[in-house]
Amino acid sequence: MDRAVLDFANLPFAYQKTDQNIRFWFRDGKWSAGELTADEHIPMHIAATCLHYGQEVFEGLKVYERPDGRIQTFRSIENAHRMQRSARKLWMEPVPDALFREAVHKVVRANRRFVPPYGSGASLYVRPLLIGTSAEVGVKPSQEYLFLVFVTPVGPYYKGGLTPVRLLVEEDIDRAAPGGVGDAKCGGNYAAGMRATLPVKEKGYAEVLYLDCREKKYLDESGSSNFYAIIGKSFATPASPSILPSITNMSVRQIAKDMGLAVEQRPVSVDELPTFNEAGCLGTAAVITPVEAITYRGKDFVYAKNGKAGPITAEMYKRLTAIQLGEAPDPYGWTEIVSEG
Ligand code: PLP
Ligand code: COI
Numbered sequence: 001m002d003r004a005v006l007d008f009a010n011l012p013f014a015y016q017k018t019d020q021n022i023r024f025w026f027r028d029g030k031w032s033a034g035e036l037t038a039d040e041h042i043p044m045h046i047a048a049t050c051l052h053y054g055q056e057v058f059e060g061l062k063v064y065e066r067p068d069g070r071i072q073t074f075r076s077i078e079n080a081h082r083m084q085r086s087a088r089k090l091w092m093e094p095v096p097d098a099l100f101r102e103a104v105h106k107v108v109r110a111n112r113r114f115v116p117p118y119g120s121g122a123s124l125y126v127r128p129l130l131i132g133t134s135a136e137v138g139v140k141p142s143q144e145y146l147f148l149v150f151v152t153p154v155g156p157y158y159k160g161g162l163t164p165v166r167l168l169v170e171e172d173i174d175r176a177a178p179g180g181v182g183d184a185k186c187g188g189n190y191a192a193g194m195r196a197t198l199p200v201k202e203k204g205y206a207e208v209l210y211l212d213c214r215e216k217k218y219l220d221e222s223g224s225s226n227f228y229a230i231i232g233k234s235f236a237t238p239a240s241p242s243i244l245p246s247i248t249n250m251s252v253r254q255i256a257k258d259m260g261l262a263v264e265q266r267p268v269s270v271d272e273l274p275t276f277n278e279a280g281c282l283g284t285a286a287v288i289t290p291v292e293a294i295t296y297r298g299k300d301f302v303y304a305k306n307g308k309a310g311p312i313t314a315e316m317y318k319r320l321t322a323i324q325l326g327e328a329p330d331p332y333g334w335t336e337i338v339s340e341g
Pocket of ligand 1: 060178244248
């Protein structure tokens with residue numbers, strides 16, 4: 001394998017052209033065989049339901065090169081299941097488990113030379129996309145769907161590794177976090193968040209931290225990740241109907257439990273900000289990113305001093321990434337080999 005010539009250690013989190021993407025079409029009640037193509041564009045009807053009525057859901061997962069050179073996925077079946085739930089919410093045709101798995105495996109193998117080398121700190125991001133493609137003008141579901149998966153090598157989404165970032169609690173913009181329709185990972189939710197997020201990023205914050213829409217009292221999630229706080233010997237993470245059920249969060253809850261922490265999934269009030277010992281963001285792109293400080297109503301609550309993550313965050317990060325990268329045994333059965341070399 002001749003690896004792609006890229007500066008893997010300094011990759012941004014951005015689209016990078018790779019060799020091939022894979023496509024499956026749902027037509028006449030059945031899914032087609034997968035087609036690998038180098039074409040980066042899709043032919044689209046002007047009245048496709050994804051364009052007008054937002055019949056569009058997506059996923060995000062990563063594959064990693066292990067120290068032994070093999071390539072592995074991390075909990076990709078959970079992405080398949082979440083995408084099925086998202087599709088049902090928008091009355092779309094869900095992609096079956098086996099098709100999702102086949103798509104991920106084939107597209108990763110077809111782009112093997114773009115998988116960042118072990119130790120580079122980068123990974124191959126896998127982006128499954130499901131869209132309604134048939135023409136409708138009334139508010140009706142599409143008859144046909146395209147399931148497409150592309151990959152792109154990425155570096156860190158925030159500052160990277162255990163470098164802490166700042167968050168700003170959002171109060172003024174009346175909208176929900178991107179998981180605003182519960183389980184569903186829909187593109188439109190993210191577009192609606194840009195208005196809240198982009199001005200804040202210009203001020204040096206990694207993200208806004210959304211509050212619940214109804215009372216503006218409970219922490220929800222950030223624009224691209226879930227949130228947790230360490231309070232004494234507890235790992236507390238918001239329970240909310242309007243956050244994305246993060247697979248990283250689900251995994252870290254297990255790890256926290258195994259570290260002897262009490263795991264609490266419950267409403268977490270802004271009034272508790274002064275009680276946090278540590279805080280962090282959780283996600284495929286975010287991994288575990290320590291929070292340096294949270295600004296709320298002009299006041300800074302500081303959780304990481306001198307650019308250093310707290311000890312519990314650092315230990316959770318070590319355990320999670322060791323499994324994702326294949327450095328440590330995977331006692332949970334979370335990983336699956338996609339390519340032997
Ligand atoms: N919340 C939002 C809004 C996200 O976009 C993501 C990323 O996918 C997450 C949370 C984290 O979810 P996961 O850990 O499954 O990537
Ligand atoms: C992910 O972590 O996979 C995300 O979807 C976050 C962001 C890139 C939208």
